[in-house]
Amino acid sequence: MNKRMTCGLALGVALTGAAFAQPRISAQSIIVNPTPADLTVRVRVDRDPSGTGVPNYRAGENVTISTTVNQDAYVYLFSVDPSGDVTQILPNRLGGENFVKANTTAVFPPAGSAFRFTVDGEAGLNKVLALASTTPLDLSQLSTFRSSQDQFATVAAKGQQEFAQALSIVVNPVPQNNWVTDTAFFNVTAQTPVQTGSVFVGTNVPNATVYLNNQRLGGANVTYSGIRPGTYPVRVQAPGARDYTTTVTVRAGGTTNVNADFPLAVTPQEPGNVVLDLFRNLLGAFTGVQLQDPARSAYDQKVADLQRQGYALQNTRQTSGGYVGTLTRNGSTATLTVTRGANRTLNVQVTENTQYRY
Known part of the structure; x- marks a missing residue:
């Protein structure tokens, strides 16, 4: 297990004397004293105070190690990561004492220290060995x-x-009879990449501002990426218009489209030219003296706006009340409808259908 520290303290315990039977290698405790000793040591990680389990940590999380001895002793801490690399945790160069008084618990890193002991290794089983000795x-x-x-x-x-x-x-x-060991275990789990989605917000007016979940994203006619999956409120503000509000469901790996259509305002500039200004505001350009149908002008304007957003026009048909067109982009199909209303008004409506695969 690789480790990162940002400051330090230590723990400790040591040995003295002559040897008798060979220490026994154990899968559970790494090394075991073959002779019963009066000295005992217990080592734990913070997510398993009992010392009987194997708690999980993710790479980047902090680990706190505690050790307790029943006699004054020096405690030496080592970690063994899944690849077999061994690191001496205590003693270290970050400072602190590795001498532990009898019946007390020493914590690494100690409370109030300016550094942390951080998991930064590969996924798998990690072991922390505490070796206690009555002499260094x-x-x-x-x-x-x-x-x-x-x-x-x-x-x-x-x-x-x-x-x-x-x-x-x-x-x-x-x-x-002057040394003893104990081993704690913990598992490092692999980081699961966070899946995100995108939202495209299009409008038919300039200078609009988009808000997602009451957070300002920026301008409209833009695709915003890196959004966690979920359902969020959307608000689009445009100068001189009532806010457009809806909800959007973001799916991992996909793009959700939002079309915020605002009523097109008609503001006559000169008395006597109301009809001409209406045509101009609806992109009602005319050739020579032949004025284009205002409904067709509005239809062409909206088609051009949707094409700038990446849509492709599939078909157009004229109806008794105006025009209807179908446009597609990726997995979305948009239907554009322009109809003539009472009092020389036009209604421009865009509906969209998006199909998702799951």
Whole structure:
């Protein structure tokens, strides 16, 4: 397990004496004293105070390690990651004492410290070994600080088997009733990529502003990406118009379209030219003296607006009341309807149907 620290403290315990039976290598505890000792040590990670489980952490999360001894002792902490890399957590160069008083619990990192012990390795089972000794241990043949910048010492042994054998050499000169070990386990889970979706908001007027979930996104006729899946309120503001409001459902990996159509205002500029201004505001350009049908002008204007948004015109048909067209873009089909109303008015409506595969 790779680790990141942003400041430090340590824990500790050591050994002395002559050796008898060889320490036993154990899959559960890595290395076990073959002789019962009065000294005991317990090591735990913060998500499993009982020490009997295997809690999960995600890469980037912080881990707190605690250790308790029943006698004054020096505690040495090591971590073994899923690839077999071994790191000496305590002692380290971040400061603090690795001497623990009897019947007290030492925490790493300690409360109020300016650094954190952070999971930053591959997914899989990690082990934390606590080795306690009533006298200090000589770790010079086991671990070294490779540079002056290293906060933690690197253990030369790789994998649990080599590490256990190296520890056996370290504790060999120490009387067997003066040292003991314990191991805690935790699992690092793989990061699950966050799936996001996109929203395209189109309008038929300039200078509109889009709000999603009451957060300002920016202008209209833009695709906004990186949105978490879910259903959100949408509000579109346009100068001089009532806000357009709706809801939108964002789906992972897809783009949801929102068409905010505002009524097209007609403001006569000169008395006597009301009809001409109406045609101009509806893109009612005329050739020579032949004026185009205002309904067709409005239809052509809206088609051009939708084409700028990426739609492709499929067909157009004239109806008794105006014009109807079908446009498509990706998996969406939009129907544009322009109808003549009372008092020389036009109604422009866009409806859209989007099909999603699941």
